[in-house]
Amino acid sequence: MKDLIALLRTDAWVMPLFRSYRKPLVLALVLGFLMFVFASALMFTSGYLISASAVVATVLALHLPLILVRVFGIGRPILNYLERLESHDWVLRMTSKLRVRLYRAVAPDAVRLRASRRTGELLGLLADDVAHVQDLYLRTLFPMTVSALLYLAGAVCLGFFSPMLLCAWALALGAVLVVLPCASVAVVGPRERLVKRATDELYADLSEDVAGANDWIYAGREAERREKAEERLERRAKLREAIDAFDRARDVAAQACFLVVILSLVAWAAAAFGGAERTGTDAVNWIAAFSLAFFPLMDAFTVVPPAAERGLASLDAVRRLNALDAGAAARPAPPAAPARLPRPPYDIVFDDVAFSYGPGEPQVLRGLTCAIPFGQKVALLGRSGEGKSTLVALLRGDFAASAGSVTVGGASLAGAGDAAARFVSVVSQDAHVFDLSIGENVRLGRPDATDEDVWQALFRVRLAEHVRSLPKGLATLVGEGGCRLSGGQRHRLAVARVLVAGSPVVVLDEPFAGLDPTTERDVLALVADALADKTVVLVTHHLAGVSAFDRVMFLEGGRVVLDGAPQDLFAESERYRRLYELDNPFETCC
């Protein structure tokens, strides 16, 4: 409970948004409030109308009640419709703003975030969190605020009439609006957390089970595994049963509170307007009016305890979003923008570079020194985790070296942000293909590229024919994550982007993983040809097609251990020869 209040006080994401969109929010709340007022007024007026009709001689005397019944009868649905539209419009606007803010918080640091392990899920969660904030408003905050307004309005009105009535109203409904929600949060909150954890664990376990089902079957142990899975599912089901039982009891308790209010109203109305002495007067007509008026309001109040429960999940989202800021503060500050930008010739110099991802992390690079003159084609090899991708990240300025310097054309690119892409283009293994058209995807390399440029690039990566065969050509949408293209085609699209960008240094970070050797060799040759006048750094774990390169470097232990032209290395290094033969078993010379 305490951390809830603390969260609401320190929240810098959601509450400020609510505040900046105050007017539409207030409008929606007013509409919601009026909607229930009209509903109650409809019953009130109908109760009076019917009671009065029983004594009146002509209908004309009931002129006013008749009109009011019509007004309230038509007004309520209209208010309902308007309120829903207003609410959703407001929520959608707020969500847009939230997304942009989330983007701004994450994007500049994107590459650094990726370096930490849990990013994929974190980013996915964050995208969902925006939807949770929507829910927070629509299913929790809105109904609770409207109920609170009704509660206060009712208290004020009834306070006029009778303190006893006010007491009954305040206590009974106070129980529904305050006691029951707090009880729900206290009892259900921890259980919901258990269920959530059980669900997350189940998800991980079931994924494993399904992916590895074959192995378990072949090991003859599938029964054991299946029983474990069933048992885990059972345990989770039991947890949820307990929550449901509580919810049911709580709902019955709420109904009991409503009963108290209704009976109090009847008792008071009977005392105030009833009795033998008032028979035949207009007063008695108010008995039914007051007695029935509360019924429609029950709809507003019943949703509050469940809304409080639902709000808990949404609050987790708010917590995560706020944690982003804390996380950002905890990470080392990004390097300051460089004093000047690279100038030709775009020679690359690594001077005694050391780097680790953080204070507790192992040294990835130690005293790395090498120079790559402009126009050279370099193949960079090494085992996974030896620092190849780190080297690329430093080159591009995503991180600043802990010691030593990395310069391109005489200037470091650390902290250059968007500008770095003008000088160093990187195609990585996990280059994302966006859900846009082929042309738009390629143009991401250089937004002002013409169609000609795009076709040229596609031709060079051997995609032009395929794209021409498509009915919509360049305008064909590639689907989510590029799902309409094969893996190889996606890679080539990413390379086409870089061709269009035209930066002086091009880095290809294992761009051909998963392609068969023929295609890999051909595309490498094409790329080497298209980038003849640029510096190319190819990070790879194979020596296929390496003869197209001027220089081969091996990284090991954070340093360069083998470095030279392919022919020279073949002649001088036994280790190189051995590995070369693995990749090129049928060549007599390199």
Added chain:
Amino acid sequence: MDASRKRAEGAGAMFDRQLLELPGIRRAFCAAAAFAAAQGALVVAMAWCLARALTNLWDGAAFEAQTGLLAGFAAGFLGAAVVRAAQDAWFARWASRVASAVRREALAAVFSDGAALVDGFGSAAITTLLLEDGDVLEKYLRTIVPRMGNAVVVAAFVIAALFAFDWVSGLIVLVMMPVIGLYMALLGSMARKAATSQRAEYERLSNAFSDTMRGIDTVARLGLVRSWERSLEATSEKFRAATMKVLRTATLSGSVLDLISTLSLAAVAIMLGFRLVDGSVTLFCALASLVLVPECFKPVRAFASDFHASLEGRNALAAQRRLMDEHRKAARRRLEGAQRFGAAASAGPAARPVDSTPGLTLSFEGAGVDHDGRAALAGCTFSVRQPERVGIVGASGAGKSTLASLAAGFRAPDAGSAALAGACAEGADAWRREVLYLPQAPTLFHGTLRDNVALYTPEADDEAVLAAIRAVGLAPLVDALDGGLDGVIGQGGRQLSGGQAQRVALARAFLDRTRRLLVFDEPTAHLDVETEYELKQAMVPLMEGRLVLFATHRLHWLDVLDRVVVLAAGRIEFDGSPSEALRQSPTLRAMAYGEGRRP
């Protein structure tokens, strides 16, 4: 999915024929009707008592005299609440049982068909089905049946009572009911049309944000951080406008129900007023009618309210149906191909043979596999005999993996036959006992290193496990792992590199010498060349004396293989020794020497 989007999409029929096929559904409907009848009776009793009490009070009676009636009202009111709770409890239990049964069925299917089912359906889709879809289905079942029951039976009770109190009010409500149905169907289809006509574009807009999030480092690398923000804002705005357009119609559909129920109440009140003046109805009946009318519409509103849950519920049911269909297809294939998927047990020893016991023969006779209508593999005929080592070579998409999975016994061929002779068991079991399958990404599960290595041989002692680990070069991992052999790997534990994972798989093969058929499916293609070299040194001893099938496009493996089968477009192009293949197979020559290069 956005809440707004859910509402926009949700207009649709809630009832699904698939519902009728669920176990115990008849009993559930009866139970729903019974609970609803109880509720209906209590609601009518409640209305009767309240109306009577209010009429008496209007007549001038004392409040104290009404205590009995008010107690009756209280009993009815609370009683209805308790019956609702009991109904919820009953249906929660029923839905949980049905969802459990569905999950258990799916799990059983997965653990009996294995790869044959998982590869076809998709591993992520199955996990979603087991978890999320199961939950959605439960929620759907738990609400749809009782609400249906309430909407029909409670409404029927209340309308009947209305007729008893005042036939005009009853008539008004009775006439409004089908009008509601009609309007909702009409507006529902309008909303659905609005949603579907723009669906593709709408999907794209709504996924734009998560697309951005997933590719955000690509955005950063392309230097587009600032300009992307502008386009994100523009896309969000377009999405908002599109959603509001659909919502305007979708909200109308819900509002119509609201309008009709509120207008009915108003109409009833006005009619009652007139008729009271006339004297054609008594105050008691009028008041009772007034209380009952909203109770008619409440269950109908509840039934109509949870559109999106019912849409998701129906999808969950459909997904489960699809999975079971796949399962039945796989079982059918196995049954039909029983003679094709045969194995003859050797007449020999009762004990399990060790790996060097020769005699295992794998043969394919015109084997073919269909995938999505086209033939991934066709007319494959060849046989291999222990201790041969055969390579399966070809470009990607040529059918290597398909042939490997046939050889490993994952599935029966769609045409022709595959047989494993000289095995230690019969039928599909033969494969399961004799095969060790080593793919690119071996299965590692959340557990200790020891458990992972001893997957096939849980009885192995630590000595044996350590020996296997050392033999495959995994010893550095044991040292680096917290807890050594007891260190946890897999999901939630320490992540292993590609090379280390492959070594775990090799250690398994090392430990289990009883399996004589080794099927490798591109085990090292994704690894760096130095790790590949080391793994190759570790793999060769494993192949001693066993029957080996090695699918790969890395041609250096040819020097440890006796024979090579070259696949091109799903057919065997060449079958013979590696040196002959290099001379005669055009596909292999192209792969080895490239275009325009000489040997």
